[in-house]
Amino acid sequence: MNESTTGAQAPSSWNLPNALTVLRILLVPVFLVLLLQQGGGDPVLRTWAFAVFAGAMVTDWIDGTLARRWDIITDFGKIADPIADKALMASALIGLWIVGTLPLWVPLVILIREFGITVLRFVIIRWVVLPASKGGKLKTVLQTVAIGMMLLWVPVLLWLPHAVAIGWTVVAWIILTAAIVVTLVTGIDYCVKSYRLVREAKAA
Template identity: 45%
Template sequence: MTTQTQTPILNPPNILTMLRIAAIPLLATLLMSPERSAGFWAAAVFALASITDWLDGYLARRMEIVTVFGKFLDPIADKLIVMAALIMILPFGRVPAWMVLIILGREIIITGLRGIASSEGIVIQASDLGKFKTIFQIVAILGLLLHYDYNWFFGIQHPLLQVNMHNVGMFYLWIATLLTVWSGGDYLFRFMRVIAR
């Protein structure tokens, strides 16, 4: 297996992670406009960035590339793009501020706890709850970015064929918020148990 010291920082997984961070200013710029088209393109950028999140992990495993830089940057990139999307849609009233506070607060607290654990040489693995939380967050944010009614059957105008993407986004955001609290509590419990040893 390729060791951390032998692997250059500029490898395909890390480049994808850096591209995800580079997409944040573009996403923020698009979300400064309340126009429907801007939301659509913002959703497209967010979707592509989310795909790179999966792809960089896949490539890292497939190519057996592990770097300290990649381990640090990948979760930071995930959190930054989620935070950027949620904060930028707050002024348009598309998402409750208290939900954003819970989601962002959890990420800050868990990142801090991970830093403390790492400084002590302790690795606390991410749980499946955290992975499900991320999936629901991504789907929720895509819905909230699209926001408007869409006709999904060849553009035919009929109430039964319309989907309100804001409602879809809020449905998944409720689930994501519950998973955020649950996974945060789970991580805190495991952290306290390991530190107590």
């Protein structure tokens, strides 16, 4: 979500988009405390955990939009924004595994891909900058929706009719499966693109 800023003077890091990024980082422990309380079985706390997660993801969209619109993309934002995103996503996936909502392989597959691509970006940055793709954005949307539905699974199970809970569970797993597939496909695509771009950069 960050792009190079044009202009003679770099913008100050003290701005609203960066403040929202910091807020998102600070919300991570709050989210985890709410999710992990009472083994994740309290529907009220799970609902609050969902609310914090959703609010944090909204700040992700807002800070990127404002930074681009106001042309105040900073070096701090370039570093802190992906850290905030991955910290929130990792805490949600690992937290949902701890409380028994997700099997261990789900966070393992997604997080190995996420952090693997991050490492890849740092390795090849001396030659090329690996741009975000439309598939990567779709992956984020699918992951966010799936995690949100999984967070609300306990309240839906306890508060709504059984048929609704079954339907909710099926849809949540369909979206999560789609997210995992897109996560893996885009990860492979990033690796192929990075190899080609580095090879072309070296040849040039």
